[in-house]
Amino acid sequence: MTTEEKIKETIDSMIRPALQSHGGDIDYIGFDSGNGVVTVKLTGACGSCPFAQETLRAQVEAVLKKEIPEISGVTRGD
Secondary structure, eight states: OOOHHHHHIIIIHHHHHHHHHTTEEEEEEEEEEETTTEEEEEHHHHHOTHHHHHHIIIIIIHHHHOTTTOOEEEEEEE
16 A cells, blocks of 8 residues: 555544544645655635644644654645
8 A cells, every 4th residue: 555545544534534523624635755744635614723723733643643654744735
């Protein structure tokens, strides 16, 4: 399984359900294998929430980094 496939699977199984339970969602934009950064877009309630940056760091980035060691960070794409 490629890193990109692992990222998508982790988002679908571990991150998306949590965000959807709060009226939000997440779109995978891409992965830069050169620097290990994943780009995502928070949508729905999460896209306009004042705590979106904290959600990105504390939930999305933390889960992805734990599950996939090649990831160094997560950034928000719009």
